[in-house]
Amino acid sequence: AQSVAQPEDQVNVAEGNPLTVKCTYSVSGNPYLFWYVQYPNRGLQFLLKYITGDNLVKGSYGFEAEFNKSQTSFHLKKPSALVSDSALYFCAVRDMVTDKLIFGTGTRLQVFP
Amino acid sequence: GAGVSQTPSNKVTEKGKYVELRCDPISGHTALYWYRQSLGQGPEFLIYFQGTGAADDSGLPNDRFFAVRPEGSVSTLKIQRTERGDSAVYLCASSLGGDWTGELFFGEGSRLTVL
Numbered sequence: 001a002q003s004v005a006q007p008e009d010q011v012n013v014a015e016g017n018p019l020t021v022k023c024t025y026s027v028s029g030n031p032y033l034f035w036y037v038q039y040p041n042r043g044l045q046f047l048l049k050y051i052t053g054d055n056l057v058k059g060s061y062g063f064e065a066e067f068n069k070s071q072t073s074f075h076l077k078k079p080s081a082l083v084s085d086s087a088l089y090f091c092a093v094r095d096m097v098t099d100k101l102i103f104g105t106g107t108r109l110q111v112f113p
Numbered sequence: 114g115a116g117v118s119q120t121p122s123n124k125v126t127e128k129g130k131y132v133e134l135r136c137d138p139i140s141g142h143t144a145l146y147w148y149r150q151s152l153g154q155g156p157e158f159l160i161y162f163q164g165t166g167a168a169d170d171s172g173l174p175n176d177r178f179f180a181v182r183p184e185g186s187v188s189t190l191k192i193q194r195t196e197r198g199d200s201a202v203y204l205c206a207s208s209l210g211g212d213w214t215g216e217l218f219f220g221e222g223s224r225l226t227v228l
Contacts, residue, residue, distance in 0.1 A: 032214060043117070043204065044156070044219040051214045090155055098169045100146065101206075101217055103155035 002027045004074075004091045006104035013081045014112050021076040021107045023091030032094035033074045034101065035065055039087045047089075050074060061085070081111045115139070117220035119205050125226045126195055134190040134223045138207030145188050146217060147180055148204040156204055162188060163210055195227045 003026045013019045025031050035047040048059025055067045065076045076089060091104040118137040126132055138145050143164055148156035158172040162182045170180070177195075182188040192199055202224050206217040 034216060036219075041221075043221040044206075044217075046216040046218070049214070049216060098161065098171075099144070099163075100158050100161050100169060100172075101156075102158065103148075105155045106153075 002031075002093045002095045002102050004033075004093050004102065004104040006089075006091055006107045008107050009105075010108045010110060012110045012112065015083050016080050019078050019081045019085070019109065019111070021089050021091075021109060023074045023076065023104060025072050025074060025091075025093050027093055029096060031067075031074075032096070033065075033067065034092040034094070035059065035063070035074075035076050036090045036092060036103075037061075037087050038090065038106075044090065047076070081109075083111045083113050085109060086111045117205055117207055117218055119203075119220035119223050121223055122221065123224045123226075125228065127228050128195060128197060130195050130227075132192045132195055132225060134192075134203050134225070136188045136190070136205030136207075136220060138186065138188070138205070139218055140186075142207035142209055142218070143185065144208045144210030145182060146206040146208075147188070147190050148206065150202045150204055150222070152201075159190070159203075192225075195225075197227045200225055200227045 005024050033050045036044040050057045050067045058064045090106045092101045120135045145162040147159040150156045160180045161169040165185045177193045179191045202222040204222045206219045208217045
């Protein structure tokens with residue numbers, strides 16, 4: 001069965017510093033991986049996805065993610081964090097049999113001024 | 114509308130009552146999904162429609178939960194004999210369907226509180 005794991009419940013980072021939010025996956029076959037962000041009292045918003053091709057994927061709001069097949073990871077990164085990046089981040093994998101997205105448990109990112 | 118619309122945004126009900134939650138997907142999106150998100154958890158899959166039919170309802174927790182999409186557009190999630198454990202945010206999402214690479218577009222959710 002397809003799954004993703006987010007080992008950190010919360011990540012704290014100072015504004016202006018680089019940030020990383022971790023995600024590892026377990027799939028059979030080629031993974032279709034996604035990152036979503038959830039701001040308070042808002043719906044989930046798509047950030048970026050990896051389907052194939054370049055291992056470094058660029059997305060919205062300056063975020064990027066690196067697909068690493070040997071480590072089965074898809075960590076979310078940003079070179080310089082903003083206070084407004086504070087939110088809940090979810091990694092997800094597309095189940096190729098059922099066409100549904102399977103989400104991780106989420107990581108709360110807190111960026112301090 | 115431009116995005117996925119869910120109503121009501123908040124619903125408070127008493128244990129044992131019947132509840133309906135509505136989702137209006139993005140126009141032209143054939144795939145529609147219902148998820149449930151409990152506090153501190155990631156979204157949990159409930160059911161997926163492709164057109165009018167439920168392609169996968171394996172996530173519905175029991176037979177008190179039912180969803181329909183009679184005309185292939187608006188969907189209604191129905192919960193009978195609500196229990197306190199049903200309290201959660203119910204999320205709806207839509208996508209073009211048939212495209213494994215496409216992202217899902219989510220509504221803002223319906224927060225259900227069962228007293």
